[in-house]
Amino acid sequence: VDGWGSKLKENKIEPILWDLKVALLEADVALPVVEEIEEEVKDNLLNKKIGRKYSIEDVIETALKNAVKKALDLETIDLYDFIKNTEKPVSIMFVGVNGTGKTTTIAKISHNLIKKNYSCVLAASDTFRAGALEQLQVHANRLGVKLIKHSKGSDPAAVGYDAVEHARARRKDVVLIDTAGRMQTNTNLMDEMKKIKRVVEPDLIIFVGDALAGNDAVDQAQKFNEAVGIDGVILSKIDADAKGGSALSIGHAVGKPILFVGTGEGYDDLEHFDSDWMTDRLFG
Amino acid sequence: KLKDGLQNAMKKVANASHIDKNLVSEVVKDVQRAMIESDMNVNLALELTQKLKERALTEKPPAGMTSKEHVIKIIYEEFVNILGDGVELKLRPQTIMMVGLYGMGKTTTCGKLGAYFQKRGLNTALVAGDTHRPAAYEQLEQVAEDAGVPIYGSPGESRAPKVVREGLEKFKEYDVVIIDTSGRHSLQDELIKEIKRIRKVAQPDEVILTIDASVGQQAGPQAEAFHDAVGVTKTIITKIDGSAKGGGALSAVAATDAPVVFVGTGERIRDLEKFDPKRFISRLLG
Numbered sequence: 001v002d003g004w005g006s007k008l009k010e011n012k013i014e015p016i017l018w019d020l021k022v023a024l025l026e027a028d029v030a031l032p033v034v035e036e037i038e039e040e041v042k043d044n045l046l047n048k049k050i051g052r053k054y055s056i057e058d059v060i061e062t063a064l065k066n067a068v069k070k071a072l073d074l075e076t077i078d079l080y081d082f083i084k085n086t087e088k089p090v091s092i093m094f095v096g097v098n099g100t101g102k103t104t105t106i107a108k109i110s111h112n113l114i115k116k117n118y119s120c121v122l123a124a125s126d127t128f129r130a131g132a133l134e135q136l137q138v139h140a141n142r143l144g145v146k147l148i149k150h151s152k153g154s155d156p157a158a159v160g161y162d163a164v165e166h167a168r169a170r171r172k173d174v175v176l177i178d179t180a181g182r183m184q185t186n187t188n189l190m191d192e193m194k195k196i197k198r199v200v201e202p203d204l205i206i207f208v209g210d211a212l213a214g215n216d217a218v219d220q221a222q223k224f225n226e227a228v229g230i231d232g233v234i235l236s237k238i239d240a241d242a243k244g245g246s247a248l249s250i251g252h253a254v255g256k257p258i259l260f261v262g263t264g265e266g267y268d269d270l271e272h273f274d275s276d277w278m279t280d281r282l283f284g
Numbered sequence: 285k286l287k288d289g290l291q292n293a294m295k296k297v298a299n300a301s302h303i304d305k306n307l308v309s310e311v312v313k314d315v316q317r318a319m320i321e322s323d324m325n326v327n328l329a330l331e332l333t334q335k336l337k338e339r340a341l342t343e344k345p346p347a348g349m350t351s352k353e354h355v356i357k358i359i360y361e362e363f364v365n366i367l368g369d370g371v372e373l374k375l376r377p378q379t380i381m382m383v384g385l386y387g388m389g390k391t392t393t394c395g396k397l398g399a400y401f402q403k404r405g406l407n408t409a410l411v412a413g414d415t416h417r418p419a420a421y422e423q424l425e426q427v428a429e430d431a432g433v434p435i436y437g438s439p440g441e442s443r444a445p446k447v448v449r450e451g452l453e454k455f456k457e458y459d460v461v462i463i464d465t466s467g468r469h470s471l472q473d474e475l476i477k478e479i480k481r482i483r484k485v486a487q488p489d490e491v492i493l494t495i496d497a498s499v500g501q502q503a504g505p506q507a508e509a510f511h512d513a514v515g516v517t518k519t520i521i522t523k524i525d526g527s528a529k530g531g532g533a534l535s536a537v538a539a540t541d542a543p544v545v546f547v548g549t550g551e552r553i554r555d556l557e558k559f560d561p562k563r564f565i566s567r568l569l570g
């Protein structure tokens with residue numbers, strides 16, 4: 001059988017790696033990340049001796065899967081443990097580009113917190129977009145939680161600040177701050193986000209990314225991380241058949257853990273991110 | 285780093301006094317890398333790479349054109365062939381149905397399109413056909429106000445086809461009616477059934493797929509699913525004011541044959557521009 005007892009040479013590795021590369025690209029793993037992982041795998045395998053019971057294909061695939069798993073297995077935060085162990089009120093700010101699912105994700109997390117007997121306050125710090133206040137108000141009403149909002153066009157930082165003060169005064173446990181979607185290339189809006197952070201001083205900043213996004217996910221995560229520092233990532237819309245390779249790209253690019261994936265529009269459609277599950281999904 | 289793609293390739297071509305096999309391979313390799321990095325469907329990128337190579341090696345440059353100009357011309361031709369070149373929405377009475385994945389910019393684009401037609405002398409109205417998303421009606425209502433057009437919706441009603449039928453009845457004297465629908469994806473059987481029902485009620489002259497420039501490998505398959513369900517006739521690519529290259533959107537167009545008519549360049553009503561294929565392609569390829 002091809003490979004038994006032989007050494008791995010570049011020309012043997014290349015074609016097998018090619019197929020695996022294409023699989024990762026088709027799963028929306030960013031090209032630069034695929035290439036870096038490929039280099040890593042090649043360095044590990046070049047001139048390695050293959051044991052008698054393995055095929056070249058198996059050895060290479062295993063090496064690639066391990067490299068992928070390594071990029072995904074970042075030191076993670078258990079959100080609920082963090083909340084449990086942090087002085088109340090715990091404030092969490094949600095950021096990301098337009099339409100990724102920030103507002104809906106906040107509703108889901110709020111729902112889960114309530115199930116765990118925490119009290120929540122929502123902050124409507126998207127004071128710009130049409131219907132943003134109304135959208136979050138609907139969620140607040142359904143969840144039975146307080147929404148702190150000012151008028152449309154008001155200062156997002158002031159809303160966040162107010163919400164934290166309100167939570168402190170009323171002994172509420174968690175403040176979830178919804179912010180407006182913004183392009184990472186829009187300097188004014190990135191500055192506005194920095195100001196919200198400066199004024200509110202959130203305990204956690206969570207980047208909400210769209211699992212449907214391709215290579216741009218890396219630039220998004222990097223720019224948001226540079227601007228305000230991301231503590232964790234939530235990837236939404238993975239139910240749209242998106243393989244979610246951006247989980248790997250983002251993890252690799254900013255080294256921040258994926259906390260959850262969004263699997264639908266309902267309040268229960270939020271699942272813990274699992275790197276084994278992701279690795280299977282990427283190679284499946 | 286992303287900028288290297290076509291600029292690099294073109295430098296190689298420009299510096300060559302003739303086109304030789306190795307140069308073509310190198311140029312095409314650079315273009316392929318740029319295509320994949322732009323989120324183009326991998327198979328489509330590989331397919332196009334083959335085509336580019338074949339054409340560059342077998343076609344003689346037309347009279348008066350250098351080989352290097354010819355290679356550039358081939359690349360643009362193949363892309364324009366997919367995307368469409370200067371296709372416009374006609375300024376005439378019509379019903380338009382907006383469809384697409386979650387969060388792509390459908391509702392915002394309804395307002396932009398509404399203002400576009402209204403400004404050009406066509407009495408335009410919007411119908412709030414999204415009966416699922418929280419405060420979808422309120423969002424479209426504010427968008428319509430900014431656009432200066434009337435809106436019909438039925439906030440308590442969950443049956444979208446019913447709302448659409450009522451809206452079309454109310455606006456039957458209007459020239460252009462634009463129907464907003466909720467986000468959905470191909471795996472949601474009930475929602476695919478719904479959009480088919482809405483289409484049946486609306487009998488739209490145009491079905492516009494709104495796609496975000498940042499969507500990756502799912503753009504093609506999802507566009508195909510929308511096309512199979514309701515027949516997409518035009519495409520609008522949104523959020524090109526970001527850094528996304530739009531290769532996924534191009535793949536969506538390849539799957540539907542629905543030419544791009546507009547691009548979304550921001551969140552305001554005025555942030556709608558006629559599609560410029562040359563600009564889009566050069567941006568995609570770097």
Ligand SMILES: Nc1nc2c(ncn2[C@@H]2O[C@H](COP(=O)(O)OP(=O)(O)OP(=O)(O)O)[C@@H](O)[C@H]2O)c(=O)[nH]1
Nearest residue numbers: 098099100101102103104181237262263264386387
């Ligand atoms: N299928 C699916 N849809 C989702 C998921 N998360 C959010 N959505 C939908 O995506 C659309 C956008 O969600 P929002 O919560 O408004 O996104 P956002 O990031 O707050 O948007 P902006 O505030 O406009 O930037 C809505 O229709 C949501 O229902 C998910 O995990 N799966």
Ligand SMILES: Nc1nc2c(ncn2[C@@H]2O[C@H](COP(=O)(O)OP(=O)(O)OP(=O)(O)O)[C@@H](O)[C@H]2O)c(=O)[nH]1
Nearest residue numbers: 098099386387388389390391392467523548549550
């Ligand atoms: N920067 C930018 N933002 C845009 C553009 N088009 C829409 N948006 C923003 O993208 C987000 C989503 O837009 P919506 O119009 O709610 O998207 P949708 O497709 O109707 O979303 P669903 O109905 O939930 O599926 C909002 O924050 C919009 O302001 C654009 O061209 N550029």
Ligand SMILES: [Mg+2]
Nearest residue numbers: 102103126181
């Ligand atoms: Mg929002």
Ligand SMILES: [Mg+2]
Nearest residue numbers: 390391414467
């Ligand atoms: Mg909408």
